[in-house]
Amino acid sequence: MDQHSPRPHLSRRPVKGLSGRLSVPGDKSISHRALMFGALAVGQTRISGLLEGEDVLRTAAAMRALGAEISRDGADWLVCGRGIGGLVEPADVLDMGNSGTAARLLAGILATHPFYAVMTGDASLRKRPMGRVVDPLSASGAQFFARAGNRLPLTILGARDPLPLFYRLPVASAQVKSAVLLAGLNAPGYTEVEEPEPTRDHSENMLRHFGAEVTVTQAGAGRHIRLKGQPELRAADVDVPGDPSSAAFPVAAALLVPGSEVTIANVGLNPLRTGLFQTLREMGARLDVPNQRTEGGEKLGDMTVTYSELRAVDVPPERAPSMIDEYPILAVLCATARGTSRLRGLSELRVKESDRLAATAALLRVNGVEVEVDGDDLIIHGTGTIPGGGLVETHMDHRLAMSALVLGQAASEPVRIDDASFIDTSFPGFLKLMRGLGAEMAAS
Numbered sequence: 001m002d003q004h005s006p007r008p009h010l011s012r013r014p015v016k017g018l019s020g021r022l023s024v025p026g027d028k029s030i031s032h033r034a035l036m037f038g039a040l041a042v043g044q045t046r047i048s049g050l051l052e053g054e055d056v057l058r059t060a061a062a063m064r065a066l067g068a069e070i071s072r073d074g075a076d077w078l079v080c081g082r083g084i085g086g087l088v089e090p091a092d093v094l095d096m097g098n099s100g101t102a103a104r105l106l107a108g109i110l111a112t113h114p115f116y117a118v119m120t121g122d123a124s125l126r127k128r129p130m131g132r133v134v135d136p137l138s139a140s141g142a143q144f145f146a147r148a149g150n151r152l153p154l155t156i157l158g159a160r161d162p163l164p165l166f167y168r169l170p171v172a173s174a175q176v177k178s179a180v181l182l183a184g185l186n187a188p189g190y191t192e193v194e195e196p197e198p199t200r201d202h203s204e205n206m207l208r209h210f211g212a213e214v215t216v217t218q219a220g221a222g223r224h225i226r227l228k229g230q231p232e233l234r235a236a237d238v239d240v241p242g243d244p245s246s247a248a249f250p251v252a253a254a255l256l257v258p259g260s261e262v263t264i265a266n267v268g269l270n271p272l273r274t275g276l277f278q279t280l281r282e283m284g285a286r287l288d289v290p291n292q293r294t295e296g297g298e299k300l301g302d303m304t305v306t307y308s309e310l311r312a313v314d315v316p317p318e319r320a321p322s323m324i325d326e327y328p329i330l331a332v333l334c335a336t337a338r339g340t341s342r343l344r345g346l347s348e349l350r351v352k353e354s355d356r357l358a359a360t361a362a363l364l365r366v367n368g369v370e371v372e373v374d375g376d377d378l379i380i381h382g383t384g385t386i387p388g389g390g391l392v393e394t395h396m397d398h399r400l401a402m403s404a405l406v407l408g409q410a411a412s413e414p415v416r417i418d419d420a421s422f423i424d425t426s427f428p429g430f431l432k433l434m435r436g437l438g439a440e441m442a443a444s
């Protein structure tokens, strides 16, 4: 993706409201994990609804390079696993593209497999911190060699006699928690992780689904997770729900174009992912989810969203893990609401595909919105009107690209972005799907 061709696009206000019923692609977090756990299980795992975005395809390629058989079967994916400890040394560098989740979770798997592997990524991923996984994983006996600041490319020499891990997360990160649990799968005894605040629990849910023994107990404001090492993971089918982090974009567009009503089928509603929807309701959004259900340990439902006049909001820092990827699009909605919004405790946004705190502020400013960054908080002064007319720099970041295109749906002048190509990492088909609802987005 370093040699990718930028695809500049523009977005303008449509003449009438957005409408329609749609599905968004599969959940990215669950898709990565389904491929990884499938590869570590014995037998054949069938995955339906897998996200075929570039991030997840990188995970599929890496698990193949480690010896798993992965193929497509119609709309489904099949994974023939090698069992825990059964992966083989990859013959070449593993390129994780733009994906932090793929790189960090794979580091966990590689830490307790006794061979040599090298991982790299694109220019965005090579800037992101890997020390957060290298530190805890080193205690398993694995050796890591990285560029200054623990950046990719990263060489991993997996432990021959892995030790179980006990780790208290210094930041609320599901990626770090999952890396430790994945390493613990191939170590004898119990691996334990304590998180300061609950983070998405797809790894815990899926480990159980594949037959591992995982217990979760409340620990203060956070959680204590305990995994019994060296289980026999048994292949188990996975039905991936729609990604709530992707649903956020059509939901936001419907909320800011007058006259809109849109229904999104099968949206994942894991309570550790729904901070945005809670916040939108506090802002006065009409979101109806009449038929909620649970499938494969994950909640989901069909969500209908109707254009709503939004009011400003104050989002507490402890809500951040449940909506960590949704702040750029929430900031766009706050810009359209009348009044001052404050989004608190966003330090983790600085280490995403871009520095999302700075880049979200810049996205709004260049389109005439008054914004401040105060420490780790983002403050947005909404007037109810978006002048627009700006060219947004997206810094290889899919969420910034989609957020800017949604902003254009409410702006007086068209909003341009320098590059729409990274949208395919998490939301292939985004532009087509948005145009199908009546949004005005085009190449420029």
Ligand SMILES: O=C(O)C1=C[C@@H](OP(=O)(O)O)[C@@H](O)[C@H](O)C1
Pocket: 028, 029, 030, 101, 172, 173, 174, 175, 176, 178, 200, 324, 325, 348
């Ligand atoms: O575990 C996961 O699948 C993810 C965890 C989050 O990252 P952190 O663990 O860094 O918060 C999130 O931003 C990312 O898109 C997906």
Ligand SMILES: C=C(OP(=O)(O)O)C(=O)O
Pocket: 055, 098, 099, 100, 101, 102, 325, 352, 353, 399, 426
């Ligand atoms: C932060 C994200 O992903 P990752 O960390 O996997 O690159 C994201 O999808 O917004």
